Amino acid sequence: xxxxxxxxxxxxxxxxxxxxxxxxSRLHKIEAKRGVIDIVSNPVSNFMTILVIAIALALPxxxxxxxxxxxxxxxxxxxxxxxxxxxxSDVTESRLTEIAARxxxxxxxxxxxxxxxxxxxxxxxxRSGFAEAIDQLDSNPLPxxxxxxxxxxxxxxxxxxxxxxxxxxxREVELAQLDLDWVRKLYALIQLAEKAxxxxxxxLALAVLLIVGxxxxxxxxxxxxxxxxxxxxxxxDAFIRRPFLYTGLWYGLFAGVTCWVIVTFSLYWLxxxxxxxxxxxxxxxxxxxxxxxQSLKLIGISCGLGLLGSWLSVGxxxxxxxxx
Amino acid sequence: MIEFAEVSKRYPNGQEALKKxxxxxxxxxxxxxxxxSGAGKSTLLKLICLMERATSGQVVVxxxxxxxxxxxxxxxxxRNIGMIFQDHRLxxxxxxFDNVALPLMIAGYPHREIGRRVRASLxxxxxxxKEKYSPIMLSGGEQQRVGIARAVVNKPPLLLxxxxxxxxxxxxxxxxxxxxxxxxxxxxxxxxxxxxxxxIAQMHYRTLVMKEGRLVQDQVDTITSSEEGSDES
Numbered sequence: 137x138x139x140x141x142x143x144x145x146x147x148x149x150x151x152x153x154x155x156x157x158x159x160x161s162r163l164h165k166i167e168a169k170r171g172v173i174d175i176v177s178n179p180v181s182n183f184m185t186i187l188v189i190a191i192a193l194a195l196p197x198x199x200x201x202x203x204x205x206x207x208x209x210x211x212x213x214x215x216x217x218x219x220x221x222x223x224x225s226d227v228t229e230s231r232l233t234e235i236a237a238r239x240x241x242x243x244x245x246x247x248x249x250x251x252x253x254x255x256x257x258x259x260x261x262x263r264s265g266f267a268e269a270i271d272q273l274d275s276n277p278l279p280x281x282x283x284x285x286x287x288x289x290x291x292x293x294x295x296x297x298x299x300x301x302x303x304x305x306x307r308e309v310e311l312a313q314l315d316l317d318w319v320r321k322l323y324a325l326i327q328l329a330e331k332a333x334x335x336x337x338x339x340l341a342l343a344v345l346l347i348v349g350x351x352x353x354x355x356x357x358x359x360x361x362x363x364x365x366x367x368x369x370x371x372x373d374a375f376i377r378r379p380f381l382y383t384g385l386w387y388g389l390f391a392g393v394t395c396w397v398i399v400t401f402s403l404y405w406l407x408x409x410x411x412x413x414x415x416x417x418x419x420x421x422x423x424x425x426x427x428x429x430q431s432l433k434l435i436g437i438s439c440g441l442g443l444l445g446s447w448l449s450v451g452x453x454x455x456x457x458x459x460x
Numbered sequence: 461m462i463e464f465a466e467v468s469k470r471y472p473n474g475q476e477a478l479k480k481x482x483x484x485x486x487x488x489x490x491x492x493x494x495x496x497s498g499a500g501k502s503t504l505l506k507l508i509c510l511m512e513r514a515t516s517g518q519v520v521v522x523x524x525x526x527x528x529x530x531x532x533x534x535x536x537x538x539r540n541i542g543m544i545f546q547d548h549r550l551x552x553x554x555x556x557f558d559n560v561a562l563p564l565m566i567a568g569y570p571h572r573e574i575g576r577r578v579r580a581s582l583x584x585x586x587x588x589x590k591e592k593y594s595p596i597m598l599s600g601g602e603q604q605r606v607g608i609a610r611a612v613v614n615k616p617p618l619l620l621x622x623x624x625x626x627x628x629x630x631x632x633x634x635x636x637x638x639x640x641x642x643x644x645x646x647x648x649x650x651x652x653x654x655x656x657x658x659x660i661a662q663m664h665y666r667t668l669v670m671k672e673g674r675l676v677q678d679q680v681d682t683i684t685s686s687e688e689g690s691d692e693s
Contacts, residue, residue: 155569155570156568158571159568159569159570159571160568162571163565163568361551362551364549365550365551366566367535367538368509368538368549369538369539369543369562369563369566369610370535370536370537370538370539370563370566371535371566459511460511
């Protein structure tokens with residue numbers, strides 16, 4: 137299309153659709169760049185804003201990561217649902233076999249291991265290091281034990297309770313006990329903490345919206361004169377809104393990346409103490425950093441909050457500015 | 461091009477800025493609007509570009525009834541009107557070129573077309589060599605010409621000027637008026653608010669005289685200062 141055809145009266149109404157789209161993408165590029173320049177040109181106050189957003193996001197993110205690792209830890213602990221049945225010491229060998237058979241037939245039981253009194257004593261001697269002292273004993277003080285592994289379908293707290301109750305009805309059973317009751321309690325605690333973390337996350341997300349919204353409001357007020365002028369030469373609200381939306385998006389992006397750095401550094405910092413702690417429990421457990429998926433999710437959420445906060449703020453405040 | 465029928469404007473504070481003003485400006489006509497400050501000149505111009513809305517009466521611009529123009533349609537009305545202000549209203553954080561390009565960017569013109577039109581417009585006002593300058597580096601007269609280049613860059617059929625020579629010396633004022641005449645010669649309609657009666661008198665154009673919100677005189681050729689005190693018709 138020649139310049140002659142494009143100019144003239146028809147151009148006063150605008151350009152062709154493809155030319156408009158091209159110009160629109162160009163405008164987006166210009167405004168995206170302008171947004172970055174705006175942020176970089178006022179580094180101190182903008183860095184503070186970004187840091188505040190990043191910290192607000194880091195808190196729930198870090199908590200979430202810790203809780204997730206805690207959860208996988210307690211879930212992976214198979215022993216959590218194992219039940220030990222301590223029998224009376226005077227149970228005969230044959231009676232022991234009978235009881236073991238009865239227990240293994242109970243619905244929900246996967247397998248039963250029998251530990252006889254002699255076996256228990258041997259184990260204890262080996263592990264405790266009191267072998268000589270134990271040899272001095274007249275009789276074996278240890279009871280025979282049945283170790284019951286429930287089926288995976290019967291590991292919930294309720295099912296465990298039912299099994300325990302059933303085993304307690306056997307006359308020879310002195311004590312029926314969940315092996316790692318505390319892991320279950322930890323699991324329940326983590327579930328509770330997760331709820332609390334979600335609530336905290338929502339509250340802090342709202343805070344981020346308010347921070348971005350307020351920053352954008354100030355930015356709109358600072359550019360009041362410019363907004364009046366572009367309105368006078370025929371700018372639509374969408375045109376005026378765009379650079380502010382970009383600024384919000386950049387706040388979100390920079391804050392997301394900063395948050396990632398904070399969380400990654402904090403987890404790294406926790407790594408050694410956690411490995412030490414895990415070592416005390418004979419575990420190879422280690423804290424993992426943010427995965428790629430989690431990192432992208434974090435930055436995505438951060439950008440989304442920046443954009444949304446800016447969107448909520450800018451529409452209202454642009455409307456209030458009219459040229460006079 | 462512009463049609464006012466019994467237009468009144470009352471501001472929320474009770475001030476009656478316009479009282480039943482009626483007049484018409486034809487396509488391609490150039491006219492002056494004069495009167496003391498506070499007579500309603502600025503309000504009249506603001507009604508044409510929808511910076512204010514009439515309390516009663518009809519305002520029709522470019523065959524569009526502005527009373528029925530929704531808020532969303534205001535930008536499209538303004539894109540067909542070039543506005544020139546006494547205080548220029550330039551953006552000092554960008555270059556002369558970018559200031560003049562603003563209306564084209566907003567309307568979504570292609571990049572090369574923008575460059576071509578901006579330079580043509582700057583050439584017209586004699587500032588082509590200063591496109592990269594910041595407006596702050598220019599004199600008052602030059603800034604006003606940048607404002608004019610911005611107003612005409614997308615070739616609107618109507619130009620409104622509010623005291624365009626208010627801060628300029630007579631020589632520069634005459635230069636600006638000469639520019640306006642040139643636009644008028646290629647078919648642009650102009651309405652120029654000014655209280656510079658001696659300048660208007662030299663120009664021999666239709667003159668609308670306002671007083672206390674009323675249109676008191678509509679003279680086709682020129683006026684002399686004695687008419688300022690004339691009775692309301």
